[in-house]
Amino acid sequence: DQQVKQNSPSLSVQEGRISILNCDYTNSMFDYFLWYKKYPAEGPTFLISISSIKDKNEDGRFTVFLNKSAKHLSLHIVPSQPGDSAVYFCAARLQAIRQGGSEKLVFGKGTKLTVNP
Amino acid sequence: DSGVTQTPKHLITATGQRVTLRCSPRSGDLSVYWYQQSLDQGLQFLIQYYNGEERAKGNILERFSAQQFPDLHSELNLSSLELGDSALYFCASSVRPNSPLHFGNGTRLTVT
Numbered sequence: 001d002q003q004v005k006q007n008s009p010s011l012s013v014q015e016g017r018i019s020i021l022n023c024d025y026t027n028s029m030f031d032y033f034l035w036y037k038k039y040p041a042e043g044p045t046f047l048i049s050i051s052s053i054k055d056k057n058e059d060g061r062f063t064v065f066l067n068k069s070a071k072h073l074s075l076h077i078v079p080s081q082p083g084d085s086a087v088y089f090c091a092a093r094l095q096a097i098r099q100g101g102s103e104k105l106v107f108g109k110g111t112k113l114t115v116n117p
Numbered sequence: 118d119s120g121v122t123q124t125p126k127h128l129i130t131a132t133g134q135r136v137t138l139r140c141s142p143r144s145g146d147l148s149v150y151w152y153q154q155s156l157d158q159g160l161q162f163l164i165q166y167y168n169g170e171e172r173a174k175g176n177i178l179e180r181f182s183a184q185q186f187p188d189l190h191s192e193l194n195l196s197s198l199e200l201g202d203s204a205l206y207f208c209a210s211s212v213r214p215n216s217p218l219h220f221g222n223g224t225r226l227t228v229t
Contacts, residue, residue: 004159034217043119043207043220044160089160093215104173105218107152107160 003027004092006108014116019077021111023090026071030092030106035064035075038087038110047088048075080115087112120144123208123221131229135196138224142189142210148172149191150218151183154205166191167214198228 005024013019023033031052036044050057050064050073057064063076077084090108120143130136142149151163153176162175166185177183180198185191195202205225209218 002159006159032215036220041222043121043209043222044218045119045220046217049217091160104175105150105162107162109157109159 002108003030004090004106004108006088006090006111008111009109010112010114012114012116013080015082016079019075019080019084019113019115021075021077021088021090021113023073023075023108024071025073025092027092027094027106028068028071029094031095032093033064033066033073034091034093034105035062036089036091036107037084038089044089077113080113082115082117085113085115119219119221121208121210121219121221123206123224125224126222127225127227129227129229130198132198132200134198134228135194136198136226138193138195138206138208138226140191140193140208140210140221142191142208143219146210146212146219147189148211148214148216149185149189150209150211151177151191151193152207152209152220154207154223155201155203160207163193165214172214195226200228202226203228 034049035047038044087110094104122141147168152160163177165173183193205223207223209220
């Protein structure tokens with residue numbers, strides 16, 4: 001059962017335009033959401049995050065929007081640059097059930113973004 | 118450079134064999150995580166250690182085991198390997214359990 005879904009395996013956009021990457025989740029207990037970017041032959045790197053009590057977080061060209069009622073979040077990249085071409089993973093955090101327990105981070109399968117010059 | 122070091126980068130071995138993957142976390146990070154990424158799959162959480170102790174377990178098979186040593190480096194042991202174990206294995210570390218993860222570049226395991 002996949003709790004975090006990225007339904008678009010790939011996305012292609014033109015340089016300078018907006019890239020919108022989408023992510024849906026099923027578990028309403030997720031309290032924190034993160035986006036990671038991964039280049040070939042490298043590990044994922046943290047990009048931006050958002051708490052479940054917010055609906056928007058912005059960091060430079062990157063903005064993450066959260067719609068809790070729809071259990072949907074999206075990552076907007078404006079303007080897109082060729083260097084943004086990578087695989088983007090959406091991740092959701094499940095808080096520990098008990099005190100002293102550990103949280104769990106659930107990843108989607110990723111969306112490969114290609115930004116064409 | 119994330120500061121997380123994984124060795125080896127590539128590993129090719131036969132079914133039934135045993136391998137050990139090694140991870141050195143970022144300086145100062147106490148938490149170490151292991152993830153598996155199979156073809157066309159997301160990152161599957163295997164296990165987490167914090168300051169030498171196991172903290173959380175995910176979808177880790179009984180044939181797999183891990184540990185975190187006093188110097189905070191970690192090893193993931195995979196035994197009785199099967200073709201389906203072929204995957205990228207990532208190690209990640211964080212300062213504390215709720216901090217963003219910093220990933221190594223992974224070990225690509227190929228079981229033939």
